[in-house]
Amino acid sequence: MTLRTTIDFLLNDWLDTTALTERARFADHSRETFDAVLETCERIAREKYAPFNRLADTQEPHFDGEKVILPQATHDAQKAYAESGMLSAAQDYEMGGMQLPYSVEAAANAFFACASVSIGTGMLTTGNANLLMVHGTDMQKEVFAKNEFSGRWSGTMCLSEPQAGSSLSDVATKAVPDGADFANDPLGPRYRLKGNKMWISSGEHEINENIIHLVLAKIPDADGKLVPGTRGISLFIVPKKMVNTQGALTGVRNDVALAGLNHKLGWRGTTNTLLNFGEGKFPVEGQAGAVGYLVGKPGKGLACMFHMMNEARIGVGIAATMLGMAGYYASLEYAKNRPQGRPITGSGKDAAAPQSRIIEHADVKRMLLAQKSYSEGALALELYCARLVDEHHTAGGAEAEEARLLLEVLTPIAKSWPSEWCLEANSLAIQVHGGYGYTRDFPVEQYWRDNRLNMIHEGTHGIQAMDLLGRKVLMEDGKGMALLANRMTATIHRTSGIPALAAHAKSLGRALQDVGAATQQAWSTGQPTEALANAVPYLQAFGHTVLAWIWLDVAACALDNDPKQEQLSTQGHVGCARFFFHYELPKIGAWLSVVQSRDLTCASFPEGAF
């Protein structure tokens, strides 16, 4: 199946995405308009992204002393993307948007991630502008968000600092009011920022006219001290080049300077930077400090930022998923064409027979089926979550609330699961290629390198695990967790009478019970040190249980349409579900056992014994 076929099945047959067109916001849309968006994106990805994926890897961004140089292909690709209107796809018509459901936007963006994840589409620009649409003033929307949506300017998110990667409470960038009338700037209360930001993607480049940084910083209290913890954090718009209220450049450079480019293992098409804010390299009006305009209320910066977190994390999940998919397609193609050895038959091997294609070997099939079940399963999960975003935004009432809660619980899985298992898929894609997979003549080694980032950025695996077991499954009296269990139970009920799925339904029921029991046992002493000591194994078990549910539900849908499994695609869906239930779901036992027993082997291991 092609990526397009897979997406069509998931969006239409499984998620009934066109049902969204019954809502006022999407009333002008139809299956046809959705298809047109997918087609356009598929074409741009094929023409402008895929052919340059290796080039983006080998021609890493470099700084010539004045400018950061990227390959021309990256400029061209991002221009084509901006021209497609995808940057503002979800926005109102009045903002120049398409009022597209997020689930269709996410599916359309998947084509670019599959073609070349690191050339990039502008996920940060969209996220940045989306945030301003929610928390910004009208002027901030008009000047900053609008010019980002059009592709005239691009955007970044500046959270981490060299001494504070995952630990945002230790942000040390300072923002002080810029003069007595700081509150009266039409672009927003005006501050001067000083500090260093690390891991800033697209922090410096010449792809478009200006870069709009969204920066977390702390406003000192009356004594000039920074408030410890995350409560003291505020959010600021810091443009690379100063602009006026008309959105024109004023010709003044803001005091944001590139301190260094990070040289990465992969994902090399995207510049990653260390930025110095307010070090005095480009003083504005003769004064130190980068000019920044406050967004929202002081001290509420993290809340503003986290507003976009679910979508950003789904975005990372999709990137990881699409790298898995790209490796799957490449290794499937190779396996179909590469002759090597002979499959075992009942009577052994016949050395005089011609060589077979390697797809005829059982173990190669195992490696392909694992990749397919990881990456197609992950894609289904991501689109399911994307749909929840649409439900949260447009369903209204109790349904919207239910979607919000489900999203809270599922987001750590949507982010972490593909990061781990589609990376494993990429390793299998290399393995299918044998020695050739280890060379740079084939694309799979790059997918594997690119994908290794996803367990790190937008909250590491460890952070996702703490979020899930420490917060999400407990929040609002476990209501999100209960809602998820209800959905799983509904799928179990629906499938327990279908012969091809009944055994899986039973297994899922057991897994759900086991995860529930482990959650209880982890917290049974009420000690976070004990409950969270094995948060990552818990995340892994939870993720595998969610994916098993997704596969069961997807297979049920395929069988609804084709109960006799007459189509190969149905055999594919049912086979993937079977693979997942036979080969993958049983892994949760090992992960849950340490959670249940609140095993402190690691936590209590003496440092000196390492």
Place this chain on the structure above:
Amino acid sequence: MTLRTTIDFLLNDWLDTTALTERARFADHSRETFDAVLETCERIAREKYAPFNRLADTQEPHFDGEKVILPQATHDAQKAYAESGMLSAAQDYEMGGMQLPYSVEAAANAFFACASVSIGTGMLTTGNANLLMVHGTDMQKEVFAKNEFSGRWSGTMCLSEPQAGSSLSDVATKAVPDGADFANDPLGPRYRLKGNKMWISSGEHEINENIIHLVLAKIPDADGKLVPGTRGISLFIVPKKMVNTQGALTGVRNDVALAGLNHKLGWRGTTNTLLNFGEGKFPVEGQAGAVGYLVGKPGKGLACMFHMMNEARIGVGIAATMLGMAGYYASLEYAKNRPQGRPITGSGKDAAAPQSRIIEHADVKRMLLAQKSYSEGALALELYCARLVDEHHTAGGAEAEEARLLLEVLTPIAKSWPSEWCLEANSLAIQVHGGYGYTRDFPVEQYWRDNRLNMIHEGTHGIQAMDLLGRKVLMEDGKGMALLANRMTATIHRTSGIPALAAHAKSLGRALQDVGAATQQAWSTGQPTEALANAVPYLQAFGHTVLAWIWLDVAACALDNDPKQEQLSTQGHVGCARFFFHYELPKIGAWLSVVQSRDLTCASFPEGAF
């Protein structure tokens, strides 16, 4: 613990290596001479290898049209290695060797793999010369082996071909007798070879004076046809430059030409080549065909080659292990020094407290302990196997025979287990570093790239799995498997009365039973297609069971010396064992379930449904 401390414990406390000095071959040796070898190698590795590991990665070998250029550091390192005498460490005194036990040689070589795996030590040169010592004529030993052991020449193994990677039965390189008196050449029956060899490590370079290729090729039958299958394969010495019986270069270049360098994901310090034999670029005496001298009997080439296979596979296992260890040391160092966040306490977090070092976080400890248990466990396994090589060669009688059989069963694990799990260790080493681990400013990303090769070369994971379940556990009526079970049972008996280990002993007993039962059930229908459909999950379960046994045995030894666990090193060994039994061994359930049920989900998945 340092690598040296770990090796000392395993060699002396656990394996009682000095007991070997009671045997005639090692009678001149003592703990002191063994220590001196380890010390020398540790020093050379520290001075000549470690500082240049990144350089070897960034200054990839390149061909300038005439020569393959490698960094000067690689020349210097290999020269220092040759001068240490390690190339002939295991050889007789008369050959200039040290008559060192293989287990000490393997341990000493581990330092180089840890410092820079791809600068390389000459494993292929030693393997090549060792093979000639067993199967070559006196003249071949004198001319070729001796000059390889001295480091004057280097050696390669030429097995794979572009159309025949894992499938040696499809070797198409031809060897025809070179003239009527071909049988009378003093260097061995003289043939002319024609064909292409792929994936040849160190196939071309200028590090030393000459390169001695050992080449698999087929001698056509009376009808000029190649015998299908592996039975038709013979083995030839093909020097890059022609030599005389005095071991002097004759000034004539042999017809072996570099067809291309492979550009790899990692392991870049080692040249990897495609070689053309006999394409006519360098005709010898005006005739086509590379000159090759037969080793051993015609048609017995693969048997000669496989004679060295156990040691070659242990060598790969050690390389994988040492990369895991290198990543562990790097991430441990980082975790001890990097401040970030605050550990959870019973009362939550105090944002105003200073940041902690990340080693204080439970999940970072988990990632470090996993790395430690993977890589130190793997090292123990490799040294155990190396000791079996010594027993096989020098114990004599039934003990030697037992060692041979155990080695047959354990070799697929020694090769595959570290390739998979020390790669996982390297991924965890990246994760401990967070974003920094994804940059090329830290060494861990290179370890991860370098290590990805080990699941591919010297027999892929799939090949090892077929070897284990298809051959090794069945051979000689399952005698090797039974011997291994006996050894495990002995460890279980020995530890079931020790409070800290009794529960582990019980778990190992159950795992051993489960693996035994799965072996039976896999073969219960006698159909190789069914038995071997899940050979890789079987290999994984078998490997984890072996490692659990190794850890139990190592921990028992540590407790023998220090029953009250007063030393940190004992706490480390016991903690690693505990980690392995709690977090790792339970994984075998999922792998064995598909083996036991002879699950055909993958094997029967229709190609069109992918």
